[in-house]
Amino acid sequence: xxxxxxxxxxxxxxxxxxxxxxxxxxxxxxxxxxxxxxxxxxxxxxxxxxxxxxxxxxxxxxxxxxxxxxxxxxxxxxxxxxxxxxxxxxxxxxxxxxxxxxxxxxxxxxxxxxxxxxxxxxxxxxxxxxxxxxxxxxxxxxxxxxxxxxxxxxxxxxxxxxxxxxxxxxxxxxxxxxxxxxxxxxxxxxxxxxxxxxxxxxxxxxxxxxxxxxxxxxxxxxxxxxxxxxxxxxxxxxxxxxxxxxxxxxxxxxxxxxxxxxxxxxxxxxxxxxxxxxxxxxxxxxxxxxxxxxxxxxxxxxxxxxxxxxxxxxxxxxxxxxxxxxxxxxxxxxxxxxxxxxxxxxxxxxxxxxxxxxxxxxxxxxxxxxxxxxxxxxxxxxxxxxxxxxxxxxxxxxxxxxxxxxxxxxxxxxxxxxxxxxxxxxxxxxxxxxxxxxxxxxxxxxxxxxxxxxxxxxxxxxxxxxxxxxxxxxxxxxxxxxxxxxxxxxxxxxxxxxxxxxxxxxxxxx
DNA sequence: GCATGATGC
DNA sequence: AGCATCATGC
Numbered sequence: 001x002x003x004x005x006x007x008x009x010x011x012x013x014x015x016x017x018x019x020x021x022x023x024x025x026x027x028x029x030x031x032x033x034x035x036x037x038x039x040x041x042x043x044x045x046x047x048x049x050x051x052x053x054x055x056x057x058x059x060x061x062x063x064x065x066x067x068x069x070x071x072x073x074x075x076x077x078x079x080x081x082x083x084x085x086x087x088x089x090x091x092x093x094x095x096x097x098x099x100x101x102x103x104x105x106x107x108x109x110x111x112x113x114x115x116x117x118x119x120x121x122x123x124x125x126x127x128x129x130x131x132x133x134x135x136x137x138x139x140x141x142x143x144x145x146x147x148x149x150x151x152x153x154x155x156x157x158x159x160x161x162x163x164x165x166x167x168x169x170x171x172x173x174x175x176x177x178x179x180x181x182x183x184x185x186x187x188x189x190x191x192x193x194x195x196x197x198x199x200x201x202x203x204x205x206x207x208x209x210x211x212x213x214x215x216x217x218x219x220x221x222x223x224x225x226x227x228x229x230x231x232x233x234x235x236x237x238x239x240x241x242x243x244x245x246x247x248x249x250x251x252x253x254x255x256x257x258x259x260x261x262x263x264x265x266x267x268x269x270x271x272x273x274x275x276x277x278x279x280x281x282x283x284x285x286x287x288x289x290x291x292x293x294x295x296x297x298x299x300x301x302x303x304x305x306x307x308x309x310x311x312x313x314x315x316x317x318x319x320x321x322x323x324x325x326x327x328x329x330x331x332x333x334x335x336x337x338x339x340x341x342x343x344x345x346x347x348x349x350x351x352x353x354x355x356x357x358x359x360x361x362x363x364x365x366x367x368x369x370x371x372x373x374x375x376x377x378x379x380x381x382x383x384x385x386x387x388x389x390x391x392x393x394x395x396x397x398x399x400x401x402x403x404x405x406x407x408x409x410x411x412x413x414x415x416x417x418x419x420x421x422x423x424x425x426x427x428x429x430x431x432x433x434x435x436x437x438x439x440x441x442x443x444x445x446x447x448x449x450x451x452x453x454x455x456x457x458x459x460x461x462x463x464x465x466x467x468x469x470x471x472x473x474x475x476x477x478x479x480x481x482x483x484x485x486x487x488x489x490x491x492x493x494x495x496x497x498x499x500x501x502x503x504x505x506x507x508x509x510x
Numbered sequence: 511g512c513a514t515g516a517t518g519c
Numbered sequence: 520a521g522c523a524t525c526a527t528g529c
Binding site: 164166167168169170189218219222223227246247248249251252253254255256257258260261292344345347348349350351353354355357358420423424426427428430431435463 | 520521522523524525526527528529
Protein backbone atom coordinates (compact mmCIF):
# COMPACT_ATOMS: atom_id res chain seq x y z
CA UNK A 1 0.00 0.00 0.00
CA UNK A 2 1.72 3.16 -1.20
CA UNK A 3 -0.98 5.70 -0.32
CA UNK A 4 0.95 7.11 2.64
CA UNK A 5 4.41 6.50 1.31
CA UNK A 6 5.30 10.19 1.16
CA UNK A 7 5.27 10.51 4.96
CA UNK A 8 8.01 7.94 5.32
CA UNK A 9 10.96 10.27 4.97
CA UNK A 10 9.34 12.82 7.32
CA UNK A 11 8.75 10.22 10.00
CA UNK A 12 12.15 8.60 9.65
CA UNK A 13 14.20 11.70 8.99
CA UNK A 14 16.12 11.97 12.26
CA UNK A 15 15.88 8.35 13.35
CA UNK A 16 18.34 5.49 13.34
CA UNK A 17 16.90 2.84 11.04
CA UNK A 18 17.35 -0.92 11.30
CA UNK A 19 16.05 -3.03 8.43
CA UNK A 20 15.95 -6.44 6.89
CA UNK A 21 16.90 -6.18 3.18
CA UNK A 22 17.53 -2.48 2.67
CA UNK A 23 18.15 -3.11 -1.03
CA UNK A 24 14.45 -3.93 -1.49
CA UNK A 25 13.42 -0.88 0.58
CA UNK A 26 15.70 1.35 -1.46
CA UNK A 27 14.20 0.31 -4.78
CA UNK A 28 10.60 0.59 -3.52
CA UNK A 29 11.15 4.06 -2.07
CA UNK A 30 13.20 5.29 -5.03
CA UNK A 31 9.99 5.46 -7.11
CA UNK A 32 8.79 8.19 -4.76
CA UNK A 33 12.18 9.83 -4.65
CA UNK A 34 12.70 8.92 -1.03
CA UNK A 35 16.16 7.97 0.17
CA UNK A 36 16.58 6.95 3.76
CA UNK A 37 19.86 6.42 5.54
CA UNK A 38 19.97 2.98 7.11
CA UNK A 39 22.41 2.10 9.87
CA UNK A 40 21.88 -1.66 10.17
CA UNK A 41 20.59 -4.49 8.03
CA UNK A 42 19.79 -7.81 9.67
CA UNK A 43 19.85 -9.71 6.37
CA UNK A 44 23.46 -8.68 5.84
CA UNK A 45 24.66 -9.23 9.41
CA UNK A 46 23.09 -12.67 9.63
CA UNK A 47 24.65 -13.61 6.28
CA UNK A 48 28.12 -12.65 7.48
CA UNK A 49 27.53 -14.70 10.62
CA UNK A 50 26.72 -17.78 8.56
CA UNK A 51 22.99 -17.93 9.26
CA UNK A 52 20.62 -19.31 6.68
CA UNK A 53 18.33 -16.36 6.04
CA UNK A 54 17.86 -16.40 2.27
CA UNK A 55 15.76 -13.31 1.45
CA UNK A 56 13.23 -13.87 4.17
CA UNK A 57 13.48 -12.97 7.84
CA UNK A 58 11.07 -15.83 8.58
CA UNK A 59 13.92 -18.34 8.19
CA UNK A 60 15.91 -16.57 10.87
CA UNK A 61 12.98 -16.03 13.25
CA UNK A 62 11.40 -19.47 12.92
CA UNK A 63 14.69 -21.17 13.68
CA UNK A 64 14.73 -19.34 17.01
CA UNK A 65 11.25 -20.21 18.23
CA UNK A 66 8.91 -17.92 16.30
CA UNK A 67 6.17 -18.99 13.92
CA UNK A 68 5.86 -16.15 11.41
CA UNK A 69 4.57 -16.49 7.87
CA UNK A 70 7.05 -16.92 5.03
CA UNK A 71 7.03 -14.01 2.61
CA UNK A 72 5.99 -16.22 -0.32
CA UNK A 73 2.90 -17.36 1.61
CA UNK A 74 2.00 -13.82 2.63
CA UNK A 75 2.11 -12.82 -1.03
CA UNK A 76 -0.47 -15.50 -1.78
CA UNK A 77 -2.70 -15.20 1.30
CA UNK A 78 -2.21 -11.59 2.37
CA UNK A 79 -0.05 -9.98 5.03
CA UNK A 80 -0.96 -10.33 8.68
CA UNK A 81 -0.43 -7.13 10.67
CA UNK A 82 0.61 -8.99 13.79
CA UNK A 83 3.24 -10.83 11.77
CA UNK A 84 4.63 -7.59 10.41
CA UNK A 85 4.89 -6.13 13.91
CA UNK A 86 6.62 -9.26 15.20
CA UNK A 87 9.18 -9.02 12.43
CA UNK A 88 9.81 -5.33 13.06
CA UNK A 89 10.16 -6.02 16.76
CA UNK A 90 12.62 -8.83 16.06
CA UNK A 91 14.82 -6.59 13.92
CA UNK A 92 14.86 -3.96 16.64
CA UNK A 93 15.36 -6.34 19.56
CA UNK A 94 18.17 -8.38 18.02
CA UNK A 95 20.15 -5.48 16.56
CA UNK A 96 22.59 -5.10 19.47
CA UNK A 97 23.10 -8.84 19.74
CA UNK A 98 24.02 -9.13 16.06
CA UNK A 99 26.43 -6.20 16.28
CA UNK A 100 28.06 -7.84 19.29
CA UNK A 101 28.43 -11.13 17.45
CA UNK A 102 29.99 -9.37 14.46
CA UNK A 103 32.43 -7.66 16.78
CA UNK A 104 33.30 -10.91 18.50
CA UNK A 105 33.97 -12.52 15.11
CA UNK A 106 36.06 -9.50 14.04
CA UNK A 107 33.63 -8.81 11.21
CA UNK A 108 32.32 -5.42 12.32
CA UNK A 109 34.63 -3.55 9.92
CA UNK A 110 33.67 -5.85 7.05
CA UNK A 111 30.03 -5.18 7.87
CA UNK A 112 30.25 -1.42 8.40
CA UNK A 113 32.88 -0.47 5.82
CA UNK A 114 32.11 -2.92 3.03
CA UNK A 115 28.76 -4.72 3.10
CA UNK A 116 26.56 -1.89 4.44
CA UNK A 117 27.86 0.79 2.00
CA UNK A 118 27.67 -1.74 -0.85
CA UNK A 119 23.88 -2.06 -0.46
CA UNK A 120 23.32 1.41 -1.94
CA UNK A 121 25.82 0.83 -4.72
CA UNK A 122 24.08 -2.37 -5.83
CA UNK A 123 20.60 -0.89 -5.47
CA UNK A 124 21.59 1.98 -7.75
CA UNK A 125 23.05 -0.41 -10.34
CA UNK A 126 19.87 -2.50 -10.26
CA UNK A 127 17.69 0.58 -10.47
CA UNK A 128 19.65 1.95 -13.47
CA UNK A 129 19.38 -1.29 -15.43
CA UNK A 130 20.96 -1.90 -18.82
CA UNK A 131 19.30 -1.18 -22.17
CA UNK A 132 18.66 -4.22 -24.38
CA UNK A 133 17.33 -4.07 -27.94
CA UNK A 134 14.66 -6.75 -28.31
CA UNK A 135 14.71 -6.52 -32.13
CA UNK A 136 18.35 -7.55 -32.25
CA UNK A 137 17.56 -10.56 -30.08
CA UNK A 138 14.52 -11.37 -32.25
CA UNK A 139 16.53 -11.32 -35.50
CA UNK A 140 19.20 -13.53 -33.98
CA UNK A 141 16.52 -15.88 -32.64
CA UNK A 142 14.95 -16.34 -36.09
CA UNK A 143 18.32 -17.11 -37.62
CA UNK A 144 19.06 -19.51 -34.78
CA UNK A 145 15.78 -21.39 -35.34
CA UNK A 146 16.76 -22.02 -38.96
CA UNK A 147 20.24 -23.23 -38.06
CA UNK A 148 18.89 -25.53 -35.36
CA UNK A 149 16.33 -27.02 -37.75
CA UNK A 150 19.12 -27.81 -40.24
CA UNK A 151 21.37 -29.40 -37.65
CA UNK A 152 18.45 -31.37 -36.27
CA UNK A 153 17.82 -32.95 -39.70
CA UNK A 154 21.51 -33.75 -40.13
CA UNK A 155 21.61 -35.44 -36.73
CA UNK A 156 18.54 -37.56 -37.49
CA UNK A 157 20.13 -38.61 -40.81
CA UNK A 158 23.40 -39.56 -39.15
CA UNK A 159 21.63 -41.42 -36.35
CA UNK A 160 19.22 -43.17 -38.71
CA UNK A 161 16.28 -42.23 -36.48
CA UNK A 162 14.49 -39.31 -34.88
CA UNK A 163 14.89 -38.73 -31.16
CA UNK A 164 14.96 -35.89 -28.65
CA UNK A 165 18.48 -34.49 -28.94
CA UNK A 166 17.89 -32.46 -25.77
CA UNK A 167 17.35 -35.59 -23.72
CA UNK A 168 20.72 -36.87 -22.45
CA UNK A 169 19.02 -40.18 -21.73
CA UNK A 170 17.84 -40.72 -25.32
CA UNK A 171 21.09 -39.36 -26.73
CA UNK A 172 23.13 -41.78 -24.63
CA UNK A 173 21.20 -44.75 -26.00
CA UNK A 174 21.73 -43.58 -29.60
CA UNK A 175 25.47 -42.98 -29.15
CA UNK A 176 26.49 -45.93 -27.02
CA UNK A 177 23.96 -48.65 -27.93
CA UNK A 178 22.97 -47.90 -31.50
CA UNK A 179 26.24 -46.41 -32.83
CA UNK A 180 28.38 -48.40 -30.38
CA UNK A 181 30.76 -45.53 -29.67
CA UNK A 182 33.52 -46.00 -27.04
CA UNK A 183 34.11 -44.21 -23.69
CA UNK A 184 30.62 -45.11 -22.45
CA UNK A 185 30.45 -43.90 -18.86
CA UNK A 186 27.38 -44.37 -16.71
CA UNK A 187 25.58 -41.84 -14.57
CA UNK A 188 22.75 -42.72 -12.17
CA UNK A 189 20.21 -42.29 -14.94
CA UNK A 190 22.03 -43.34 -18.11
CA UNK A 191 25.20 -42.55 -20.01
CA UNK A 192 27.32 -39.43 -19.54
CA UNK A 193 27.07 -37.20 -22.61
CA UNK A 194 28.71 -33.97 -21.45
CA UNK A 195 31.25 -31.89 -23.38
CA UNK A 196 34.37 -33.69 -22.15
CA UNK A 197 32.98 -37.08 -23.20
CA UNK A 198 31.69 -35.81 -26.55
CA UNK A 199 35.06 -34.20 -27.31
CA UNK A 200 36.77 -37.57 -26.95
CA UNK A 201 34.26 -39.08 -29.37
CA UNK A 202 34.53 -36.38 -32.04
CA UNK A 203 36.95 -38.32 -34.23
CA UNK A 204 34.83 -41.51 -34.15
CA UNK A 205 31.63 -40.25 -35.72
CA UNK A 206 30.51 -37.09 -37.57
CA UNK A 207 27.33 -36.92 -35.47
CA UNK A 208 29.32 -35.78 -32.41
CA UNK A 209 30.28 -32.34 -33.66
CA UNK A 210 26.71 -31.79 -34.80
CA UNK A 211 25.45 -32.63 -31.34
CA UNK A 212 27.97 -30.28 -29.73
CA UNK A 213 26.87 -27.54 -32.09
CA UNK A 214 23.20 -28.28 -31.40
CA UNK A 215 23.74 -28.15 -27.64
CA UNK A 216 25.60 -24.84 -27.83
CA UNK A 217 23.09 -23.20 -30.12
CA UNK A 218 20.01 -24.35 -28.20
CA UNK A 219 21.58 -22.98 -25.02
CA UNK A 220 22.02 -19.63 -26.76
CA UNK A 221 18.46 -19.69 -28.04
CA UNK A 222 16.64 -20.72 -24.89
CA UNK A 223 18.64 -19.06 -22.13
CA UNK A 224 19.81 -15.91 -23.86
CA UNK A 225 17.81 -14.99 -26.97
CA UNK A 226 14.43 -16.02 -25.52
CA UNK A 227 15.32 -15.88 -21.84
CA UNK A 228 16.69 -12.34 -21.85
CA UNK A 229 13.79 -11.03 -23.97
CA UNK A 230 11.38 -12.02 -21.20
CA UNK A 231 13.22 -9.74 -18.78
CA UNK A 232 13.14 -6.57 -20.89
CA UNK A 233 10.82 -4.18 -19.05
CA UNK A 234 8.59 -1.32 -20.24
CA UNK A 235 11.58 1.04 -20.05
CA UNK A 236 13.48 -1.11 -22.59
CA UNK A 237 15.97 -2.21 -19.94
CA UNK A 238 16.93 -5.29 -18.00
CA UNK A 239 17.19 -4.82 -14.25
CA UNK A 240 19.11 -7.74 -12.79
CA UNK A 241 19.06 -8.39 -9.04
CA UNK A 242 22.38 -8.75 -7.25
CA UNK A 243 22.22 -11.12 -4.33
CA UNK A 244 24.47 -9.93 -1.54
CA UNK A 245 23.72 -12.74 0.90
CA UNK A 246 24.04 -15.92 -1.11
CA UNK A 247 27.52 -17.16 -1.96
CA UNK A 248 29.75 -18.92 0.54
CA UNK A 249 32.82 -16.94 -0.51
CA UNK A 250 31.51 -13.36 -0.51
CA UNK A 251 31.04 -13.03 -4.23
CA UNK A 252 27.86 -11.48 -5.55
CA UNK A 253 25.43 -13.44 -7.63
CA UNK A 254 23.09 -12.09 -10.29
CA UNK A 255 19.58 -13.38 -10.95
CA UNK A 256 16.44 -12.69 -13.00
CA UNK A 257 18.32 -12.70 -15.27
CA UNK A 258 21.91 -13.67 -14.51
CA UNK A 259 24.01 -11.05 -16.29
CA UNK A 260 27.23 -12.58 -14.95
CA UNK A 261 27.20 -15.47 -17.42
CA UNK A 262 26.45 -13.82 -20.76
CA UNK A 263 28.57 -15.73 -23.35
CA UNK A 264 32.06 -14.30 -23.83
CA UNK A 265 34.36 -16.99 -25.25
CA UNK A 266 32.37 -18.64 -28.02
CA UNK A 267 31.95 -16.33 -31.01
CA UNK A 268 28.33 -17.35 -31.76
CA UNK A 269 27.34 -16.77 -28.17
CA UNK A 270 29.35 -13.61 -27.81
CA UNK A 271 27.12 -11.96 -30.41
CA UNK A 272 24.38 -11.79 -27.74
CA UNK A 273 26.32 -8.85 -26.39
CA UNK A 274 25.47 -6.81 -29.47
CA UNK A 275 21.95 -6.40 -28.04
CA UNK A 276 23.23 -4.65 -24.89
CA UNK A 277 23.41 -0.90 -25.50
CA UNK A 278 24.40 2.18 -23.50
CA UNK A 279 21.83 4.87 -22.61
CA UNK A 280 24.63 7.43 -22.64
CA UNK A 281 27.33 7.45 -25.34
CA UNK A 282 29.34 4.26 -24.76
CA UNK A 283 30.24 1.46 -22.39
CA UNK A 284 33.47 1.50 -20.43
CA UNK A 285 34.56 -1.88 -19.17
CA UNK A 286 37.42 -2.24 -16.69
CA UNK A 287 38.74 -5.56 -15.46
CA UNK A 288 41.39 -6.76 -13.06
CA UNK A 289 43.95 -8.89 -14.87
CA UNK A 290 44.87 -12.09 -12.98
CA UNK A 291 43.10 -10.89 -9.86
CA UNK A 292 42.95 -14.20 -8.00
CA UNK A 293 46.55 -15.11 -8.79
CA UNK A 294 47.76 -11.77 -7.52
CA UNK A 295 45.77 -12.35 -4.34
CA UNK A 296 47.36 -15.80 -4.08
CA UNK A 297 50.81 -14.26 -4.51
CA UNK A 298 49.99 -11.90 -1.65
CA UNK A 299 48.28 -14.20 0.87
CA UNK A 300 50.82 -16.99 0.31
CA UNK A 301 53.71 -14.53 0.48
CA UNK A 302 55.36 -16.50 -2.35
CA UNK A 303 58.39 -14.38 -3.27
CA UNK A 304 58.74 -16.08 -6.66
CA UNK A 305 55.14 -15.44 -7.66
CA UNK A 306 55.29 -11.90 -6.32
CA UNK A 307 58.41 -11.17 -8.36
CA UNK A 308 56.73 -12.40 -11.55
CA UNK A 309 53.90 -9.90 -11.02
CA UNK A 310 56.23 -7.10 -10.00
CA UNK A 311 58.10 -7.70 -13.29
CA UNK A 312 54.72 -7.63 -15.09
CA UNK A 313 55.42 -10.97 -16.75
CA UNK A 314 52.89 -13.13 -18.61
CA UNK A 315 52.28 -15.37 -15.63
CA UNK A 316 51.27 -18.51 -17.53
CA UNK A 317 54.36 -18.31 -19.76
CA UNK A 318 56.57 -17.60 -16.74
CA UNK A 319 55.32 -20.71 -14.95
CA UNK A 320 55.62 -22.78 -18.16
CA UNK A 321 59.21 -21.65 -18.66
CA UNK A 322 60.06 -22.52 -15.05
CA UNK A 323 58.29 -25.88 -15.19
CA UNK A 324 59.97 -26.99 -18.41
CA UNK A 325 63.31 -25.32 -17.67
CA UNK A 326 63.29 -23.09 -20.75
CA UNK A 327 63.36 -19.35 -21.37
CA UNK A 328 60.06 -17.48 -21.78
CA UNK A 329 60.71 -17.15 -25.54
CA UNK A 330 60.97 -20.91 -25.92
CA UNK A 331 57.55 -21.60 -24.38
CA UNK A 332 55.19 -23.25 -26.88
CA UNK A 333 51.41 -22.88 -26.92
CA UNK A 334 51.04 -26.40 -25.54
CA UNK A 335 53.45 -25.73 -22.65
CA UNK A 336 51.62 -22.53 -21.78
CA UNK A 337 48.28 -24.32 -21.87
CA UNK A 338 49.53 -26.98 -19.47
CA UNK A 339 50.97 -24.39 -17.11
CA UNK A 340 47.68 -22.50 -17.20
CA UNK A 341 45.76 -25.65 -16.23
CA UNK A 342 48.18 -26.29 -13.35
CA UNK A 343 47.77 -22.71 -12.12
CA UNK A 344 43.98 -22.99 -12.27
CA UNK A 345 44.27 -26.21 -10.33
CA UNK A 346 46.29 -24.47 -7.63
CA UNK A 347 43.66 -21.74 -7.22
CA UNK A 348 40.87 -24.35 -7.00
CA UNK A 349 42.76 -26.42 -4.46
CA UNK A 350 44.42 -28.96 -6.75
CA UNK A 351 44.12 -32.72 -6.82
CA UNK A 352 46.12 -34.96 -9.15
CA UNK A 353 42.83 -36.52 -10.17
CA UNK A 354 41.15 -33.24 -11.10
CA UNK A 355 44.10 -31.86 -13.04
CA UNK A 356 44.49 -35.21 -14.82
CA UNK A 357 40.85 -35.11 -15.93
CA UNK A 358 41.29 -31.58 -17.20
CA UNK A 359 44.52 -32.21 -19.12
CA UNK A 360 43.40 -35.69 -20.16
CA UNK A 361 46.51 -37.27 -18.67
CA UNK A 362 46.89 -39.77 -15.83
CA UNK A 363 46.56 -38.61 -12.25
CA UNK A 364 50.14 -39.74 -11.67
CA UNK A 365 51.51 -37.54 -14.47
CA UNK A 366 49.33 -34.67 -13.29
CA UNK A 367 50.75 -35.08 -9.79
CA UNK A 368 54.26 -34.69 -11.27
CA UNK A 369 53.29 -31.30 -12.67
CA UNK A 370 51.88 -30.29 -9.32
CA UNK A 371 55.04 -31.36 -7.48
CA UNK A 372 57.14 -29.46 -9.97
CA UNK A 373 55.03 -26.38 -9.31
CA UNK A 374 55.49 -26.78 -5.55
CA UNK A 375 59.28 -26.97 -6.05
CA UNK A 376 59.23 -23.75 -8.05
CA UNK A 377 56.86 -21.92 -5.73
CA UNK A 378 57.58 -23.19 -2.20
CA UNK A 379 55.75 -20.21 -0.73
CA UNK A 380 52.52 -21.40 -2.34
CA UNK A 381 53.09 -24.92 -1.03
CA UNK A 382 53.67 -23.57 2.49
CA UNK A 383 50.51 -21.51 2.28
CA UNK A 384 48.46 -24.51 1.21
CA UNK A 385 49.78 -26.66 4.06
CA UNK A 386 49.26 -23.88 6.57
CA UNK A 387 45.72 -22.92 5.56
CA UNK A 388 44.51 -26.54 5.59
CA UNK A 389 46.07 -27.08 9.02
CA UNK A 390 44.39 -23.92 10.34
CA UNK A 391 41.07 -24.94 8.84
CA UNK A 392 41.19 -28.32 10.64
CA UNK A 393 42.21 -26.60 13.88
CA UNK A 394 39.60 -23.80 13.78
CA UNK A 395 36.84 -25.32 11.67
CA UNK A 396 36.79 -22.26 9.43
CA UNK A 397 38.90 -20.00 7.19
CA UNK A 398 38.89 -16.22 6.79
CA UNK A 399 39.60 -13.78 3.98
CA UNK A 400 42.00 -10.86 4.25
CA UNK A 401 39.07 -8.70 5.40
CA UNK A 402 38.02 -11.32 8.00
CA UNK A 403 35.06 -12.73 6.10
CA UNK A 404 34.49 -16.12 7.72
CA UNK A 405 33.50 -19.43 6.18
CA UNK A 406 32.84 -22.42 8.38
CA UNK A 407 33.85 -25.69 6.68
CA UNK A 408 31.79 -28.55 8.09
CA UNK A 409 33.11 -30.86 5.36
CA UNK A 410 36.38 -31.20 7.31
CA UNK A 411 34.60 -33.21 10.03
CA UNK A 412 32.89 -35.59 7.62
CA UNK A 413 33.56 -39.31 7.93
CA UNK A 414 33.80 -39.60 4.14
CA UNK A 415 37.36 -39.09 2.88
CA UNK A 416 36.21 -37.56 -0.42
CA UNK A 417 34.11 -34.97 1.39
CA UNK A 418 36.99 -34.10 3.73
CA UNK A 419 39.22 -33.62 0.68
CA UNK A 420 36.62 -31.36 -0.83
CA UNK A 421 36.69 -29.44 2.49
CA UNK A 422 40.45 -28.98 2.09
CA UNK A 423 39.97 -27.56 -1.40
CA UNK A 424 37.36 -25.18 -0.03
CA UNK A 425 39.86 -24.11 2.65
CA UNK A 426 42.45 -23.38 -0.05
CA UNK A 427 40.17 -21.59 -2.48
CA UNK A 428 37.92 -19.53 -0.22
CA UNK A 429 40.56 -17.05 1.06
CA UNK A 430 41.61 -16.43 -2.55
CA UNK A 431 38.19 -16.11 -4.15
CA UNK A 432 36.79 -14.36 -1.06
CA UNK A 433 39.60 -11.82 -0.72
CA UNK A 434 39.21 -10.98 -4.41
CA UNK A 435 35.49 -10.45 -3.83
CA UNK A 436 36.22 -8.21 -0.82
CA UNK A 437 38.61 -6.06 -2.84
CA UNK A 438 36.20 -5.70 -5.75
CA UNK A 439 33.47 -4.58 -3.33
CA UNK A 440 35.79 -1.95 -1.82
CA UNK A 441 36.65 -0.67 -5.31
CA UNK A 442 32.97 -0.42 -6.23
CA UNK A 443 32.14 1.62 -3.12
CA UNK A 444 35.04 4.01 -3.70
CA UNK A 445 34.21 4.46 -7.36
CA UNK A 446 30.52 5.00 -6.64
CA UNK A 447 31.21 7.60 -3.95
CA UNK A 448 33.74 9.49 -6.02
CA UNK A 449 31.42 9.54 -9.03
CA UNK A 450 28.71 10.99 -6.80
CA UNK A 451 31.10 13.55 -5.28
CA UNK A 452 32.15 14.70 -8.74
CA UNK A 453 28.52 14.75 -9.87
CA UNK A 454 29.19 12.47 -12.83
CA UNK A 455 26.21 11.47 -14.93
CA UNK A 456 27.85 8.27 -16.14
CA UNK A 457 26.62 5.17 -14.34
CA UNK A 458 28.04 1.96 -12.94
CA UNK A 459 25.86 -0.79 -14.42
CA UNK A 460 27.31 -4.27 -14.03
CA UNK A 461 29.79 -6.27 -11.96
CA UNK A 462 31.10 -9.59 -13.25
CA UNK A 463 33.40 -10.66 -10.38
CA UNK A 464 36.62 -9.06 -11.66
CA UNK A 465 35.08 -6.61 -14.13
CA UNK A 466 32.95 -3.45 -13.95
CA UNK A 467 30.86 -1.99 -16.75
CA UNK A 468 29.87 1.67 -16.93
CA UNK A 469 27.47 3.63 -19.09
CA UNK A 470 29.71 6.53 -20.02
CA UNK A 471 29.09 10.08 -21.29
CA UNK A 472 31.67 11.16 -23.85
CA UNK A 473 32.47 14.38 -22.00
CA UNK A 474 33.19 12.35 -18.85
CA UNK A 475 35.29 9.70 -20.61
CA UNK A 476 38.73 10.77 -19.42
CA UNK A 477 37.68 11.63 -15.87
CA UNK A 478 35.79 8.37 -15.48
CA UNK A 479 38.55 6.22 -16.93
CA UNK A 480 41.16 7.67 -14.59
CA UNK A 481 38.86 7.49 -11.57
CA UNK A 482 37.91 3.86 -12.19
CA UNK A 483 41.45 2.68 -12.81
CA UNK A 484 42.91 4.56 -9.86
CA UNK A 485 40.36 3.17 -7.43
CA UNK A 486 40.53 -0.38 -8.72
CA UNK A 487 44.31 -0.45 -8.66
CA UNK A 488 44.82 1.38 -5.37
CA UNK A 489 41.84 0.71 -3.11
CA UNK A 490 43.81 -2.06 -1.41
CA UNK A 491 47.60 -2.26 -1.25
CA UNK A 492 49.05 -5.73 -1.61
CA UNK A 493 52.62 -6.95 -1.91
CA UNK A 494 51.99 -7.11 -5.68
CA UNK A 495 50.50 -4.42 -7.89
CA UNK A 496 47.01 -4.73 -9.35
CA UNK A 497 46.69 -4.31 -13.08
CA UNK A 498 43.48 -3.05 -14.67
CA UNK A 499 42.75 -3.11 -18.37
CA UNK A 500 39.86 -1.29 -19.98
CA UNK A 501 37.99 -0.88 -23.24
CA UNK A 502 35.20 1.17 -24.79
CA UNK A 503 32.37 0.18 -27.10
CA UNK A 504 29.03 1.36 -28.46
CA UNK A 505 27.61 -2.02 -27.49
CA UNK A 506 28.74 -4.72 -25.05
CA UNK A 507 30.10 -6.89 -27.89
CA UNK A 508 32.55 -4.21 -28.93
CA UNK A 509 33.69 -3.75 -25.35
CA UNK A 510 36.28 -6.54 -25.21
C1' DG B 511 12.27 -31.81 -7.22
C1' DC B 512 16.46 -33.78 -8.82
C1' DA B 513 19.85 -34.73 -12.52
C1' DT B 514 22.18 -33.10 -16.43
C1' DG B 515 24.47 -29.88 -19.10
C1' DA B 516 24.96 -25.19 -20.96
C1' DT B 517 27.00 -20.44 -19.61
C1' DG B 518 30.25 -17.06 -16.72
C1' DC B 519 34.60 -15.77 -13.49
C1' DA C 520 38.63 -28.59 -9.83
C1' DG C 521 36.59 -23.49 -6.71
C1' DC C 522 32.09 -20.20 -7.01
C1' DA C 523 27.54 -19.37 -9.40
C1' DT C 524 22.22 -19.41 -12.69
C1' DC C 525 19.05 -21.20 -15.95
C1' DA C 526 16.65 -24.51 -19.16
C1' DT C 527 15.25 -29.00 -19.99
C1' DG C 528 13.91 -33.82 -19.30
C1' DC C 529 11.90 -37.15 -16.55
